[in-house]
Amino acid sequence: MQKKFNKETFKEKLEANGQFPMLYMFKFIVPYGREHEVGAIFPKNEMTLKPSSGGKYVSTTIQVMVESADEVIEYYEKASTIEGVISL
Structure with missing residues (x-):
């Protein structure tokens, strides 16, 4: 069973671990062929x-x-x- 995402807890952790503005690294794993959908979020x-x-997935890394x-x-x-996305 997947753990439910707690937005407030995540926000508190982000704010406790750095000062904004900051360079943040996003990492996602997507099924092969869907990497352009991640790129569209970060044009x-x-x-x-x-x-x-195995060629079924693509790891994407974007610094913003x-x-x-x-x-x-x-x-x-x-x-x-994005269908099948895994956020790291």
């Missing part, structure tokens, strides 16, 4: 791609200058709409 940022050894914990959460919420 102004460079995305590093790494295919899985964010202004607040709320902005980080907004990006994760957008990414959660």
Whole structure:
């Protein structure tokens, strides 16, 4: 059973572990062929791609200058709409 995401707890952790604005690293694993959907969320940022050894998945890494914990959460919420996405 997957643990439910607690937005307030995550926000508190983000705010406790750094000062905003900050450079934040987003990492997602998506099914092969869906990496462009992650890129669409971050159109102004460079995305590093790494295919899985079996070729079914792609690991994506994007560094973004964010202004607040709320902005980080907004990006994760957008990414959660991608079918099969895993947020790291």
